[in-house]
Amino acid sequence: MGEPINVPLLDLSAQNQPLAVELKDAFARVLDSSQFILGLEVAGFESLAAESAGARHAIGVSSGTDALLLSLMTLGIGPGDEVLCPSFTFFATAGAIARTGATPVFVDSLESDFNIDIDTATGRVTDKTKAIIPVHLFGQSADMDGVQRLAKAHGLAVIEDAAQSMGATVGGQQVGTMGDLGAFSFFPSKNLGGFGDGGMITTDDDDMAKHARILRVHGGAPKYYHKTIGGNFRMDPMHAALLGIKLSHFSGYLARRRANAAQYLESLAQCDHVAEGRLTLPAEMEGRGHTWNQFTLRVANGKRDVLQSHLAANNIGSAIYYPVPLHQQECFAHLPNFGESLPVCEKMAGEVLSIPIYPELTEEQLGHVTDMLANAPL
Known part of the structure; x- marks a missing residue:
């Protein structure tokens, strides 16, 4: 008999090791620059990622979870507000809502695609509902036509949770570009898997992008002057440089x-x-x-x-x-x-x-x- 065949759920080495020379060169470039907070590496990756995603703006952040949280903060979601989201998803979707002080309102899913059931969501809208977060689960978009109809009918903001679905499309349009904001993850197991935690927000709205970038650095604009409270949601330049290598593949x-x-x-x-x-x-x-x-x-x-x-x-x-x-x-x-x-x-x-x-x-x-x-x- 031959050697047993092993099939791990995920093999990061099989993807990353062939890129070792490029990745080490990127590491050395950042090391030599001594620019370890934001700067050209992050801005460069954001530009490439926005082009890849088909979005006007891409904002690199510290994790997919923080991409959701920062998106909610950008919209001003907080105590007294309700946000619709699927129950069948990773915890971060609802956890981010709860961290703002808002209330997650859980919605059932469809057997056909694992995603949020828009008919059920419609029955959950109240006068406190401010937003909906469709999750594009397992790599496939939710019913964004239905989401957009629901949002328009009730004046809701739309945050796309595209953590698992970078590159997925609906009618040729990429996820993360159909709502007000899109939230992505670069956790190592994702489609564009990074080297630790990392994430990204996409939007076509200039004002939202500007506000999100201010909130990303504690709400300071200019630095040390705060009209709002943000957080530390920055993407590291080292991670941006390494992700840029993988983005080309x-x-x-x-x-x-x-x-x-x-x-x-x-x-x-x-x-x-x-x-x-x-x-x-x-x-x-x-x-x-x-x-x-x-x-x-x-x-x-x-x-x-x-x-x-x-x-x-x-x-x-x-x-x-x-x-x-x-x-x-x-x-x-x-x-x-x-x-x-x-x-x-x-x-x-x-x-x-x-x-x-x-x-x-x-x-x-x-x-x-x-x-x-x-x-x-x-």
Whole structure:
């Protein structure tokens, strides 16, 4: 027998090591400059990132979480306000709302694409609702036509949570450019994965961009003169320089993610588990360009943990994104709707399992994953 095939959920070395010479040159450039706070490296990356995203402005920040928080602060969201957001998402979406003193109002999701259910969201609007945060989960855009109709009808601001979906599109338009503000993450596992925490805000509004940049540096304009309270949300020049190297390879990363997803979809569509409803494959919705930050299966009949154990026994990584919806998290027990039922996201939390989809997967690894899924004891 040959060596066992190992397929980790993510292999950062496979992506970063081929760029080692370029990355070390960028590191040396920043080291030699002794410019370690903002400056030309950050401004240069912002210019490239804005062009890549199709936005007028890109503002580099300290994390994807801070991109959400700073976006809310830029809009003046605070105590007494309500913000609509999906319950089935990473904690930062609602955590950022709560940190402003506003109230997150949780909305159920759609089974078709894991994203926010606009019909349900419509019924949650009150006279306190000031904004909606659609999350483009797992690499695919939410229904932005529906989001924009809802926002226009009720005078709501729109913050796109595009942390997992840089490069995703709707009708050819990129996420992060359809709302008032877009929030991105450069956490190492993201489509454009960095070297620690990092994030970005996009907007086409000059005044919002100016205000966000002031809030990014404690609200000082000029320095040491404060008409407003901001925070320390700066992106580091070192991180900007390293991300700039990877940004030039970004389109290739997305193309390989899409190729891997296409291979999974074609191969797994033929297996009995899918045909007989024990396993549900993710889908790319018509008119949307999926970037496949995650390839998330749904496992029926309470067999999700069985499948995860089977994969682990065969050296295949997987993860559950997310096991507990936000409306059931203990930290939100004080909210008036705590304990309510959001049936779709609760069902998904018991069924979802994400498998390796990173760009550097080999044909052998992809084949091993599909074989083990097809032969799983479901």
